[in-house]
Amino acid sequence: MASGPLLTGYPLVSPAQRLGPLLAAERLDAIAVTEPLNLRHLVGFTGSNGVLVVWAERAVFYTDSRYTLQARAETRGVEVVETPDLDRAAGADLERGGARYVGLQAPGLTAARWRRLERIARGIDLVDLKGSVDALRVAKTPGEIAHLTAAARLAEEALRAVLPRVAVGVTEAEVAREFHLEVLRRGGDGLAFETIVAGGERGALPHARPGARAFQAGDLVVFDFGVRLGGYCADQTVTVPVGPVAAEARAVYDLVLRAQAAALAALKPGVPLVEVDRAAREVIRAAGYGAHFGHGTGHGIGLAVHEAPTVSERSDDVAREGMVVTVEPGIYLEGRFGVRLEDMARVTADGCQRLTSIPKELGAVLDWARGA
Ligand code: GLY
Ligand code: MN
Ligand code: MN
Numbered sequence: 001m002a003s004g005p006l007l008t009g010y011p012l013v014s015p016a017q018r019l020g021p022l023l024a025a026e027r028l029d030a031i032a033v034t035e036p037l038n039l040r041h042l043v044g045f046t047g048s049n050g051v052l053v054v055w056a057e058r059a060v061f062y063t064d065s066r067y068t069l070q071a072r073a074e075t076r077g078v079e080v081v082e083t084p085d086l087d088r089a090a091g092a093d094l095e096r097g098g099a100r101y102v103g104l105q106a107p108g109l110t111a112a113r114w115r116r117l118e119r120i121a122r123g124i125d126l127v128d129l130k131g132s133v134d135a136l137r138v139a140k141t142p143g144e145i146a147h148l149t150a151a152a153r154l155a156e157e158a159l160r161a162v163l164p165r166v167a168v169g170v171t172e173a174e175v176a177r178e179f180h181l182e183v184l185r186r187g188g189d190g191l192a193f194e195t196i197v198a199g200g201e202r203g204a205l206p207h208a209r210p211g212a213r214a215f216q217a218g219d220l221v222v223f224d225f226g227v228r229l230g231g232y233c234a235d236q237t238v239t240v241p242v243g244p245v246a247a248e249a250r251a252v253y254d255l256v257l258r259a260q261a262a263a264l265a266a267l268k269p270g271v272p273l274v275e276v277d278r279a280a281r282e283v284i285r286a287a288g289y290g291a292h293f294g295h296g297t298g299h300g301i302g303l304a305v306h307e308a309p310t311v312s313e314r315s316d317d318v319a320r321e322g323m324v325v326t327v328e329p330g331i332y333l334e335g336r337f338g339v340r341l342e343d344m345a346r347v348t349a350d351g352c353q354r355l356t357s358i359p360k361e362l363g364a365v366l367d368w369a370r371g372a
Contacts, residue, residue: 014059014077015033015042015043015052015054015059015077015078016054016055016056016057016058016059018042018136019031019042019054019133019136020056022103022129022132022133023054023056023103026101026103026127026129026132027101028101028102028103028127029055029094029097029098029099029100029101029102030053030054030055030094030097030099030102030103031053031054031102031103031104031129031133032051032052032053032054032090032094032102032103032104033051033052033053033054033105033133034050034051034052034104034105034108034109035105035108035133035134036048036049036050037137037303037304037307038105038133038134038136038137039052039061040231040303041136041137041303042054042136043059043061043074043075043076043077043078044074044075044076045061045063045067045070045071045074045075046070046074046231047063047066047067047070047071048067049063049064049066049067049086050062050063050067050071050086051063051086051087051090052078053090053093053094055097058079059077059078059079060078060079060081060090060093061075061078061079061080061081062081062083062086062089062090063080063081063082063083063086064082064083064084064086065082065084068080068082081093087113087116087117087120088120091117091120091121091124092120094121094124095121095123095124099121099124100123100124100125101124101125101127102121102124102125102126102127103126103127103128103129103132104117104126104127104128104129105128105129105130105131105132105133105134106128106129106130107130107131107134114126131308134307134308135308137300137302137303137307137308138300138307138308138309138317138320138322138323139320139321139322139323140302140322140323140324140346141322144232144302144324145322145324145346145355147229147230147231147232148232148233148234148301148302148324148344148346148355149355150229150230150232151188151192151227151228151229151230151232151233151234152234152236152344152355152356152357153357154183154186154187154188154227154229154234155183155188155225155226155227155234155236156236156356156357156358157182157186158179158182158183158185158186158188158225158227159179159223159225159238159358159369160368160369161178161182162175162178162179162182163240163365163366163369164369165178166197166215166221166223166240166242167215167242168214168215168216168217168242168243169214169215170214170215171210171211171212171213171214171215172197172198172199172202172208172210172211172212172213172215172221173197173210173211173212175197175210175223176194176195176197176210179195179197179225180195183227187229188227188228188229189227189228189229189230189231190227190228191226191227191228192226192227192228192233192234192235192305193226193235193305194209194210195210195223195224195225195226196208196209196210196222196223196224196225196237197210197221197222197223198210198221198222198338199213199215199216199219199220199221199222199242200213200215200216200219200220200221200337201334201335201336201337202338203219203220203221203222203239203332203337203338203339204332204333204334204335204336204337204338205332205338206294206295206330206332206338206340208222215242216242217242217243218242218243218244218245218246218249219241219242219245219337220239220240220241220242220245220249220253220337220338220339221239221240221241221242222237222239222330222338222339222340223237223238223239223240224236224237224340224342225237226305231303232302232303233301233302233303233304233305234301234344234355234356235301235305235326235342235344236342236343236344236356236358237328237330237340237341237342238341238358238360238365239253239256239338239339239340239341240365240366241362241363241366245362249337249339250362252289252331252333252337252339253339253362254362255283255284255287255289255331256284256329256330256331256339256340256341257341257360257361257362258283259279259280259281259283259284259293259329260280260327260328260329260341260343260360262279262280262282262283263276263277263279263280263297263298263311263327263329264327264343264345264352264354265279266279267319267325267327267345267347267351267352268319268347268348268350268351268352269319269320269321269347269349269350270318270319271318271319272315272316272317272318272319273309273310273311273312273315273317273318273319273325274312274313274314274315274316276297276298276311276319276327277296277297277298277311277312277313277315278313280293280297280327280329281293281297281313281329283329284329284331289331292331292332292333293329293330293331293332294332295312295330296310296311296312296313296314296315297311297312297327297328297329298310298311298312298325298326298327298328298342299311299325299326300323300324300325301324301325301326301344302324309323309325311325311326311327319347319352320347321347321348321349322346322347323346323347324344324345324346324347324355325344325345325347326342326343326344326345327342327343327345328340328341328342328343329341341360342356343355343356343360344356
């Protein structure tokens, strides 16, 4: 992951301030954070190995010798401790400091690491914080919105450069490779996930890997593209027609477009995200295609391409101002074709605003790419 200045605003707020309410709510003496993206978010560290121990008044960052200089340069307001065994050093300090209850997120830690931590710090009760530290990333700051928007713009310009290659005779793999090169050429850190370019019947595989199939006249091509820029992710899907498409494909396309519009219209502060999912799903179900929309309507996006909250039938989150989620209904008809349309949207004070900018009506992406 490329480093680069983080303008999120959070590294300017001490981790003790950020985690203070959680420490108090859970009656903890300290919280230990291990997930690299949460470390990046809380203290700006972009390396792969660190443990951040946050007490009410101070924070200590443990890392190994590969990252000591980097951690000193990137972080502020934490004491940096170099050690070959992060968990042992953190555990010993917690015991010395008299900690009795220490919070940790079990999701993201292996069961083996959790058990080792229990052995290391025998006098300490480890409390599973579940997703409570991840939850600090859900509402984005204006700086983070700017990063996400910049990532979306870079992805769109890379798409614009390769879209003329979505033409009869060119293969999915060729287009996916060109897209990757365009991202790197434009200064992106890299792809946020393996690009999906799936034409014709392969579009019915929601997460198809680009292959040797060449585009044919009349195809719909599902093109799902993600990039990372300054650590932040973009994720968008267009479905591109290769020449005129058949009547049912047009009808299904318009159905997905209406489903997406319904979800975007429902997305506003205070609305349970399960309702946002239902808004899209109902449109598709009412037209008889419910069985062909198997995945959720969307997901949070930020430092991770998939992060809290989820926009699905299983979601128990409620839309809040500052959240950024994808809205990506799809219909997949086995052996025939698929359609997915995906945008990133920020929840505003009274609704939502797209961070992605490509128009989604059938064929509009081609006019957009030509600058028409
Ligand atoms: N391509 C992954 C996603 O849209 O969530
Ligand atoms: Mn997505
Ligand atoms: Mn996507």
